[in-house]
Amino acid sequence: MPRKVDHDERRRHIVEALLHIAGTxxxxxxxxxxxxxxxxxxxxxxxxxxxxxxxxxxxxxRHWLSLSVHARFSGRVRVRLGAETKPEAVLRALAxxxxxxxxxxxxxxxxAAAFLSRAAVDPALAQTLVPAIGGFVGTxxxxxxxxxxxxxxxxEARRLxxxxxxxxxxxxxxxLPHDQAMAVVExxxxxxxxxxx
Amino acid sequence: MPRKVDHDERRRHIVEALLHIAGTxxxxxxxxxxxxxxxxxxxxxxxxxxxxxxxxxxxxxRHWLSLSVHARFSGRVRVRLGAETKPEAVLRALAxxxxxxxxxxxxxxxxAAAFLSRAAVDPALAQTLVPAIGGFVGTxxxxxxxxxxxxxxxxEARRLxxxxxxxxxxxxxxxLPHDQAMAVVExxxxxxxxxxx
Numbered sequence: 001m002p003r004k005v006d007h008d009e010r011r012r013h014i015v016e017a018l019l020h021i022a023g024t025x026x027x028x029x030x031x032x033x034x035x036x037x038x039x040x041x042x043x044x045x046x047x048x049x050x051x052x053x054x055x056x057x058x059x060x061x062r063h064w065l066s067l068s069v070h071a072r073f074s075g076r077v078r079v080r081l082g083a084e085t086k087p088e089a090v091l092r093a094l095a096x097x098x099x100x101x102x103x104x105x106x107x108x109x110x111x112a113a114a115f116l117s118r119a120a121v122d123p124a125l126a127q128t129l130v131p132a133i134g135g136f137v138g139t140x141x142x143x144x145x146x147x148x149x150x151x152x153x154x155x156e157a158r159r160l161x162x163x164x165x166x167x168x169x170x171x172x173x174x175x176l177p178h179d180q181a182m183a184v185v186e187x188x189x190x191x192x193x194x195x196x197x
Numbered sequence: 198m199p200r201k202v203d204h205d206e207r208r209r210h211i212v213e214a215l216l217h218i219a220g221t222x223x224x225x226x227x228x229x230x231x232x233x234x235x236x237x238x239x240x241x242x243x244x245x246x247x248x249x250x251x252x253x254x255x256x257x258x259r260h261w262l263s264l265s266v267h268a269r270f271s272g273r274v275r276v277r278l279g280a281e282t283k284p285e286a287v288l289r290a291l292a293x294x295x296x297x298x299x300x301x302x303x304x305x306x307x308x309a310a311a312f313l314s315r316a317a318v319d320p321a322l323a324q325t326l327v328p329a330i331g332g333f334v335g336t337x338x339x340x341x342x343x344x345x346x347x348x349x350x351x352x353e354a355r356r357l358x359x360x361x362x363x364x365x366x367x368x369x370x371x372x373l374p375h376d377q378a379m380a381v382v383e384x385x386x387x388x389x390x391x392x393x394x
Contacts, residue, residue, distance in 0.1 A: 026318040028225055113314035120307045120369050121223040130372040152384075158364075158373065159381045163356065166363030172317050175327040176355065184356045191388060 011049050014039050015060035023107040027057070027114040058124050061115050065132050069108055073097065076104065087146045088193060091160075094143075095185045098164050100172045109172045137161045147193060156192055163188055208246050211236050212257035220304040224254070224311040255321050258312050262329050266305055270294065273301065284343040285390060288357075291340075292382045295361050297369045306369045334358045344390060353389055360385055 017039035021030050035056070036043040050056035080093040100106040119125040141157035149156075167184060170176035214236035218227050232253070233240040247253035277290040297303040316322035338354035346353075364381060367373035 024318070026315055028315065029318075110314075110317045113310075113317050116366055116370070117307075117310035117314040118223055118225065120310050120366075121221070121226075126370045130370060133367050133370070133372045155381055155384055158377070159360065159385060162363030162367070162378075162381065163360050164363065165366065166359030166361065167355075169313050169317075169362060170330050170359070173313070173323045173327060173330070175330045180355070181359075184352055184359065187352055188356060 007049070010045075011059060012063060014041065014046055014049060015056065015063050018056060018060045019064055019111060022060070022114050023111040026110070027118055030057070054122065054124060057115075057118070057122070058128060061125055061128050064111060064115075065128065069111075072104070073108065087143045088189065091140070091143050091189060092185070094140075095164055095189075096178075096182060099168055099178055099181050099185075101178045106172060109168050113169065113172070133161075144192075149193065151192060160188070160192075204246070207242075208256060209260060211238065211243055211246055212253065212260050215253060215257045216261055216308060219257070219311045220308040223307070224315055227254070251319065251321060254312075254315070254319070255325060258322055258325050261308060261312075262325065266308075269301070270305065284340045285386065288337070288340050288386060289382070291337075292361055292386075293375075293379060296364055296375055296378050296382075298375045303369060306365050310366065310369070330358075341389075346390065348389060357385070357389075 014035060018030055018035050021034055021038055030053070032043050032046055032053070036046045039046070046056070050059065077090070077093050077097045080097055081089060084090075084093075097105060100109045115125060115129065119129045137157045140160050141153050144151065144153040144156055144160070163185070167176065167181040171178055171181050211232060215227055215232050218231055218235055227250070229240050229243055229250070233243045236243070243253070247256065274287070274290050274294045277294055278286060281287075281290075294302060297306045312322060312326065316326045334354045337357050338350050341348065341350040341353055341357070360382070364373065364378040368375055368378045
């Protein structure tokens, strides 16, 4: 009896090939031909699972957001933290890991930049990204709340998220060294965490 | 006697068509065919001036940075300022104009996002963008210096530039309303300008 094809597994395999291309050569390089080649399947197989490039991109973004990026990123932050659990230390480790410094973090930053710019002209992608942006702000807000600060943590979480996102691009492009970006983050955390002591 | 063709003018006309496409549908939509159609010239004419898409993108980015974006952006900030000249007011007007709120500012933000993400995988574009990023930080540093602050304005300018860039994307995608983003900017300017009084 032939083995039942796992269609979700096939779809994931295809969009992981797409994400590999996006993180290496950008979304511009994503085509039916390239994705099929990278995934080692026929173009017909890709078309069987995804009717349009837009559909494939939306699925890839959801897959990337739901699984690969969060799990891997949290794992790297935990390794960086070791036994440390203070919220201030978690915020620093999260920032240091978020800013590009090795191939894994550069890959994530390139994929994020590619989807963010594409989302500016693709409402379906924007709809998927908006809750993810909110989720990142929410994580930062929870960490700020647990420092016991009396600041308006909703505003401060938005400010910190924007700062990290705005530092990510110049670090990725080589316009700002990682340690100078971290010095900006350290200054910022000192400012906001010292303000109400 | 036939009129001498102004080759620079022709090149500019072609890359302005490219920028229109990039700001409307993203860099993904930029192809030889689309650029030729938008510019109202033949594909052969485009190929005559630009041997590759990379060359055309690099020229378009330089043109956008050198002329259209700065001059138009400064003009809009001046209109917003009126007779006001205080550096704090200039910083606020600059931020309010930088964050997307009308078609012109959304267009600029979309083009910037498209080139920034592409620069992450295209060293020629990165090389062109890095000085532009430095120029924006320099403008902010000069404004911070002229407030008479005793802060480390080099670090503060980098922090403010990152904050503005990081707020630009969620505002563009509709994840953050312009007024909430401005509230973050106002809080930030209050913090840094009050710190050493």
